[in-house]
Amino acid sequence: MRKSALILAIAPLIFALSACSGDSGNTANTASTPGSNSTSSVNRNRWDTVKNRGQLICGVSGEVPGFSFVGTDGKYSGIDVDVCRAVAAALFDNPDAVEFRNLNSKERFTALQTGEVDILSRNTTWTLSRTTSVGLEFAPVVFYDGQAIMIRKNSGIKSLADLKDKAICVQTGTTTEQNLADQMRKRNITYKPVVFEDVNITFATYAEGRCDGITADRSALVARRSILPKPEDNVILDEVISSEPLAPAVAKGDNKWADTVKWVVYALVKAEELGINSQNIAQFATSSDPDIKRFLGTEGNLGEGLGLTNDFAARIIKHVGNYSEIYDRNLGPKTKLNLPRGQNQLWSKGGLLYSPPFR
Amino acid sequence: MTNMKSLWRDRRFWQIAGQLLAVFLAVAIVTILWGNLNRNLQQLGIQFGFDFLKQQASFDIGETLITYKPTDTYSRALWVGLVNSLRIAVTGIFLTTIVGISAGIARLSDNWLVRNIALVYVEIFRNTPLLLQLLFWYFAVFLGFPKVESKISLWGLVYLSQNGIQFPWFTLSPEFSALLLGLTFYTGAFIAEIVRGGIQSVPKGQWEAARSLGLKPGLVMRLVIFPQALRVIIPPLTSQYLNLTKNSSLAIAIGYPDIYFVASTTFNQTGRAVEVILLIMLTYLTLSLTISIVMNLFNRTVQIKER
Numbered sequence: 215m216r217k218s219a220l221i222l223a224i225a226p227l228i229f230a231l232s233a234c235s236g237d238s239g240n241t242a243n244t245a246s247t248p249g250s251n252s253t254s255s256v257n258r259n260r261w262d263t264v265k266n267r268g269q270l271i272c273g274v275s276g277e278v279p280g281f282s283f284v285g286t287d288g289k290y291s292g293i294d295v296d297v298c299r300a301v302a303a304a305l306f307d308n309p310d311a312v313e314f315r316n317l318n319s320k321e322r323f324t325a326l327q328t329g330e331v332d333i334l335s336r337n338t339t340w341t342l343s344r345t346t347s348v349g350l351e352f353a354p355v356v357f358y359d360g361q362a363i364m365i366r367k368n369s370g371i372k373s374l375a376d377l378k379d380k381a382i383c384v385q386t387g388t389t390t391e392q393n394l395a396d397q398m399r400k401r402n403i404t405y406k407p408v409v410f411e412d413v414n415i416t417f418a419t420y421a422e423g424r425c426d427g428i429t430a431d432r433s434a435l436v437a438r439r440s441i442l443p444k445p446e447d448n449v450i451l452d453e454v455i456s457s458e459p460l461a462p463a464v465a466k467g468d469n470k471w472a473d474t475v476k477w478v479v480y481a482l483v484k485a486e487e488l489g490i491n492s493q494n495i496a497q498f499a500t501s502s503d504p505d506i507k508r509f510l511g512t513e514g515n516l517g518e519g520l521g522l523t524n525d526f527a528a529r530i531i532k533h534v535g536n537y538s539e540i541y542d543r544n545l546g547p548k549t550k551l552n553l554p555r556g557q558n559q560l561w562s563k564g565g566l567l568y569s570p571p572f573r
Numbered sequence: 574m575t576n577m578k579s580l581w582r583d584r585r586f587w588q589i590a591g592q593l594l595a596v597f598l599a600v601a602i603v604t605i606l607w608g609n610l611n612r613n614l615q616q617l618g619i620q621f622g623f624d625f626l627k628q629q630a631s632f633d634i635g636e637t638l639i640t641y642k643p644t645d646t647y648s649r650a651l652w653v654g655l656v657n658s659l660r661i662a663v664t665g666i667f668l669t670t671i672v673g674i675s676a677g678i679a680r681l682s683d684n685w686l687v688r689n690i691a692l693v694y695v696e697i698f699r700n701t702p703l704l705l706q707l708l709f710w711y712f713a714v715f716l717g718f719p720k721v722e723s724k725i726s727l728w729g730l731v732y733l734s735q736n737g738i739q740f741p742w743f744t745l746s747p748e749f750s751a752l753l754l755g756l757t758f759y760t761g762a763f764i765a766e767i768v769r770g771g772i773q774s775v776p777k778g779q780w781e782a783a784r785s786l787g788l789k790p791g792l793v794m795r796l797v798i799f800p801q802a803l804r805v806i807i808p809p810l811t812s813q814y815l816n817l818t819k820n821s822s823l824a825i826a827i828g829y830p831d832i833y834f835v836a837s838t839t840f841n842q843t844g845r846a847v848e849v850i851l852l853i854m855l856t857y858l859t860l861s862l863t864i865s866i867v868m869n870l871f872n873r874t875v876q877i878k879e880r
Contacts, residue, residue, distance in 0.1 A: 348843075399644070419828070424747065
């Protein structure tokens with residue numbers, strides 16, 4: 215008994231000691247690694263890893279309808295899912311060459327850092343600290359969102375101020391948790407956060423009546439409301455308390471891989487700008503417009519610059535469609551969510567979506 | 574030469590050499606792992622370090638025993654979590670001891686009903702997962718209570734509602750209450766079995782001798798049997814206290830902000846996986862060792878003193 219306690223007691227000591235020696239030996243280690251790059255570097259050759267594997271591994275939530283959700287038929291759907299399909303279409307000419315991994319908000323960054331997933335497409339807010347200290351490289355925003363609060367219709371709550379001293383359900387590990395604290399601090403409103411790790415439990419607790427309000431990205435609230443016991447009894451307050459640009463991300467380290475993902479997203483937007491969609495793409499094959507020709511790869515060699523085929527954009531649009539097709543399919547008026555496009559409209563129509571030139 | 578030979582044959586030499594080898598191996602393994610970690614972090618462009626603890630946490634915590642506001646640092650937030658953990662561990666250990674000893678003694682009761690109620694309790698709570706029980710306490714019991722406006726009154730002293738258990742001078746949140754009761758009854762079932770085993774290990778002659786002195790059954794248990802049973806009970810009881818303390822980290826499932834919970838949030842906001850995991854490990858190691866040491870001291874006082 216006593217001996218084992220002693221060993222336990224000195225374990226941290228050994229740990230601490232080796233920490234020092236590890237630090238000093240570090241430069242030597244890096245100097246001697248060139249030969250063993252492939253094993254130690256998780257992300258340096260991500261592009262090659264994906265290409266050689268013949269399949270994309272994509273981290274999603276799987277729990278947010280419209281963004282990433284597993285249907286009763288076991289199939290994934292949603293805007294985040296379609297982004298991954300678009301990347302697979304560009305790389306392999308096959309939108310189904312994707313393996314989806316469900317990640318919760320806590321697991322997501324580690325999964326990316328350790329190379330367990332190639333891309334994180336999981337309604338994740340693009341922030342400064344996530345690009346610096348967490349080591350993420352964000353692709354362009356695929357959905358401009360804002361944080362909101364949902365309450366029960368019969369609660370008499372009309373604005374944030376009415377939530378004084380009330381309990382608000384929050385999911386941990388999200389930017390929403392910090393935004394809520396910021397907002398309430400700014401407005402001098404005291405409140406009681408009830409915080410959970412699991413999104414299902416967060417919403418279940420709200421549904422049980424423990425919390426007077428629940429906060430999340432507006433889109434997530436709309437999406438989750440659709441699967442609450444009585445959706446119509448819940449309303450989302452008009453106040454938007456933060457801006458949440460949701461974007462796919464890859465781990466830093468492989469620029470070629472990051473560029474590929476970025477330009478796949480741009481291609482979706484560009485196609486909508488050019489009026490090209492999965493239905494009419496064949497008609498554009500003979501177009502004489504140089505912009506369209508370059509985009510579809512019938513002229514120039516833009517795709518090769520990314521290590522892809524020149525017709526990579528055409529592949530994406532053929533298999534997955536352009537941005538508006540993806541939006542309408544997952545979030546548009548024909549879906550249960552029926553989210554107006556708002557900021558997620560092309561710049562030319564008053565929105566924020568804009569693609570740099572394909573030239 | 575003969576010196577060397579005798580050295581090779583010396584048992585003590587081999588004992589020391591073995592220890593040294595073990596230490597060397599341990600240090601070597603940890604150094605390799607550490608170097609590997611550093612290299613990988615460097616390639617990911619992430620710096621190892623604990624500076625982030627001084628940054629502003631900017632998230633709120635629902636339950637705090639010490640003052641805390643979102644403008645405080647991550648280290649302050651972690652303290653809040655640690656205090657919350659200690660609160661659950663200390664009250665949990667106290668309550669579970671009472672529950673466990675009562676149920677353990679009840680298991681040996683002459684009364685059929687008492688005996689079998691204890692049996693059903695022990696078997697149900699020992700044989701279902703703790704996480705399931707916690708979710709049950711939280712969702713079925715505490716969130717099943719009425720809203721605060723129509724709270725249930727127990728003799729006008731204690732009120733039950735979705736806001737928790739309200740005593741005249743303080744309120745226990747549903748998250749804390751669910752975790753406390755979950756841990757107490759789960760661990761209590763194991764302790765009941767330990768207590769039963771301990772009591773049964775006391776030779777029958779002790780019962781007979783005590784009774785022949787004219788002691789009443791309650792006194793027989795308190796003065797003769799239980800003190801002797803403690804010798805058998807305490808070592809496994811220590812394990813149960815450790816289990817309770819470590820299992821309190823399941824708080825994360827039902828939203829009670831303990832140290833594991835706050836550390837998870839910290840890790841999430843900062844991306845400092847390795848540092849935070851190290852902190853969590855160190856914290857639980859310290860808690861566990863403290864309980865171990867206290868219980869070992871206690872154990873020494875109840876052991877038979879050979880004279």
